[in-house]
Amino acid sequence: MKNQKLVVIGAAETTSLGDIPHLSQVQLHADGALNALADAGLKISDVDGIATAGENPITIAQYLGIHPEWIDGTSVGGCSFMMHIRHSLSAITSGLCKTILITHGESGKSRIPPPEWPWPPRPGSYEGQFEAPFGTMGPPDLLTIPFLRYMEDYNITVEDLAMVPVIQREWAALNPKAWFKEPITVQDVLDSKMIAYPFTLFMCCPRTDGGGALVITTEERAKDLPGKEVYVLGAGESGETMLISQMQDFTTSRAFKTSANRAFLEAGIEREDVDHLMLYDAFAHLPIYGLEDLGFCERGEAPNFIRDRNTAPGGRLPVNTNGGGLSYMHSGMYGMYAMQESIRQVRKVAAAQVPDVKISVAHGIGGMFSASGTVIFSNQPN
Amino acid sequence: MHPTSDKFIPFITPETRHFWEGTKLGELRIQKCDSCGHKYFPPRPFCPKCSSKDISLVLCSGEAKLYSYVISHLPAPGFKPPFSIAVVELLEGPRLMSNVIGCPQTPSSLLLDMPLAVVYEKLSDEIILPLFKPTEKIV
Ligand SMILES: [Zn+2]
Numbered sequence: 001m002k003n004q005k006l007v008v009i010g011a012a013e014t015t016s017l018g019d020i021p022h023l024s025q026v027q028l029h030a031d032g033a034l035n036a037l038a039d040a041g042l043k044i045s046d047v048d049g050i051a052t053a054g055e056n057p058i059t060i061a062q063y064l065g066i067h068p069e070w071i072d073g074t075s076v077g078g079c080s081f082m083m084h085i086r087h088s089l090s091a092i093t094s095g096l097c098k099t100i101l102i103t104h105g106e107s108g109k110s111r112i113p114p115p116e117w118p119w120p121p122r123p124g125s126y127e128g129q130f131e132a133p134f135g136t137m138g139p140p141d142l143l144t145i146p147f148l149r150y151m152e153d154y155n156i157t158v159e160d161l162a163m164v165p166v167i168q169r170e171w172a173a174l175n176p177k178a179w180f181k182e183p184i185t186v187q188d189v190l191d192s193k194m195i196a197y198p199f200t201l202f203m204c205c206p207r208t209d210g211g212g213a214l215v216i217t218t219e220e221r222a223k224d225l226p227g228k229e230v231y232v233l234g235a236g237e238s239g240e241t242m243l244i245s246q247m248q249d250f251t252t253s254r255a256f257k258t259s260a261n262r263a264f265l266e267a268g269i270e271r272e273d274v275d276h277l278m279l280y281d282a283f284a285h286l287p288i289y290g291l292e293d294l295g296f297c298e299r300g301e302a303p304n305f306i307r308d309r310n311t312a313p314g315g316r317l318p319v320n321t322n323g324g325g326l327s328y329m330h331s332g333m334y335g336m337y338a339m340q341e342s343i344r345q346v347r348k349v350a351a352a353q354v355p356d357v358k359i360s361v362a363h364g365i366g367g368m369f370s371a372s373g374t375v376i377f378s379n380q381p382n
Numbered sequence: 383m384h385p386t387s388d389k390f391i392p393f394i395t396p397e398t399r400h401f402w403e404g405t406k407l408g409e410l411r412i413q414k415c416d417s418c419g420h421k422y423f424p425p426r427p428f429c430p431k432c433s434s435k436d437i438s439l440v441l442c443s444g445e446a447k448l449y450s451y452v453i454s455h456l457p458a459p460g461f462k463p464p465f466s467i468a469v470v471e472l473l474e475g476p477r478l479m480s481n482v483i484g485c486p487q488t489p490s491s492l493l494l495d496m497p498l499a500v501v502y503e504k505l506s507d508e509i510i511l512p513l514f515k516p517t518e519k520i521v
Contacts, residue, residue: 128393130478133390145450195455
């Protein structure tokens with residue numbers, strides 16, 4: 001089984017995205033799952049493995065009518081779905097199961113039901129004892145804390161940071177499904193409401209409703225199915241700390257680097273082989289860390305790389321071509337949507353299709369630089 | 383417990399008790415590994431570098447510098463925005479989250495690497511929080 005190649009045979013998002021007040025979170029999982037199975041040409045009874053985050057996988061299995069022989073409930077934030085792919089790779093190639101369904105659904109805007117996360121933390125946890133008393137309320141004032149250090153060390157301005165949402169909005173304008181499509185300028189970003197200096201509202205993702213799912217199986221099994229197979233060349237994962245204050249170096253993510261290095265090593269490809277890149281962007285600084293920690297830019301060079309339009313439409317390394325979490329949608333755990341766009345790009349069905357894409361990398365963050373997952377997709381087996 | 387603040391009140395666990403007992407006495411306590419010398423925070427009864435259980439308490443000088451921060455404009459119980467949420471680096475090495483008080487909550491008054499000193503704020507009979515204030519007048 002070791003030489004079996006893993007493929008995504010079904011991939012889909014929920015029937016609608018953004019504002020979905022008529023569906024609960026568990027139904028968002030199911031809507032995405034049924035769409036992905038239809039895409040694959042499979043039935044629920046074909047599924048023998050289930051993975052999800054944010055909900056208990058048994059909740060989802062029972063709701064969908066799955067009798068699982070393999071379960072992965074890894075739930076370490078928005079990159080969990082990247083990890084599910086990596087775990088699927090190991091499970092399927094070692095024969096633990098044959099067809100895995102990875103689901104995501106999140107009622108981030110309508111809040112049906114209201115999520116427990118992120119506030120308040122448990123008062124006896126490290127977060128409860130050593131962060132929450134200082135007025136931390138969630139990702140906008142936690143995940144953003146490292147960036148002033150980066151700005152100081154690399155002489156970066158708020159205008160540089162503002163370029164990230166400006167360029168991603170250019171991609172969003174090409175995508176009819178994007179939540180925000182209106183063009184914005186650096187001045188618009190700087191003039192938007194201050195959230196947590198140096199971050200203004202347009203540097204922060206919206207909270208929307210949605211979901212999506214992936215069906216994973218072997219290349220051999222996929223050959224008989226109508227879905228267009230996408231190869232998983234490699235994947236990586238890592239973690240660092242649940243406390244942002246204890247992140248080793250505020251200018252670089254150890255978890256990003258470890259996860260990405262493992263993925264590239266497993267895939268046996270180089271950075272220059274990558275045609276398209278998705279960098280989880282709940283906030284505007286994350287693509288900067290992503291470009292550097294994944295090895296696409298030298299330390300401190302990503303803001304210049306972005307300003308020089310390398311990641312923009314027509315650029316040599318298209319990044320976040322759906323508009324990203326900042327403009328496309330962000331339910332809370334964005335990793336699933338980053339992978340969906342990578343898959344659309346290598347299937348050549350994306351709204352803002354990049355020409356000649358063979359390899360796409362989707363890289364995710366979990367928590368406050370706590371965790372990371374990376375998956376390398378291709379439309380070719382190697 | 384009788385809260386005297388609307389702020390989030392921590393729940394003390396066995397492993398962190400020495401820290402909170404310290405702040406009640408006006409002491410900032412971290413831990414030091416007697417095997418490898420590593421000084422660390424947050425608390426645990428063994429060294430996160432080498433797993434040794436030979437550890438002792440270190441009484442910090444209270445001196446620190448500003449490593450990074452945001453100025454939060456978001457509503458938070460017990461706070462009046464805008465307020466700084468900072469990560470400070472203790473003279474002894476470890477970093478911890480806190481608030482920088484006693485100066486305008488503006489980028490021009492909150493300069494990275496500026497020297498800070500610990501001050502204490504009572505949240506309840508049990509919990510005294512370590513906060514930091516600038517030690518030099520910011521021009
Ligand atoms: Zn030690």
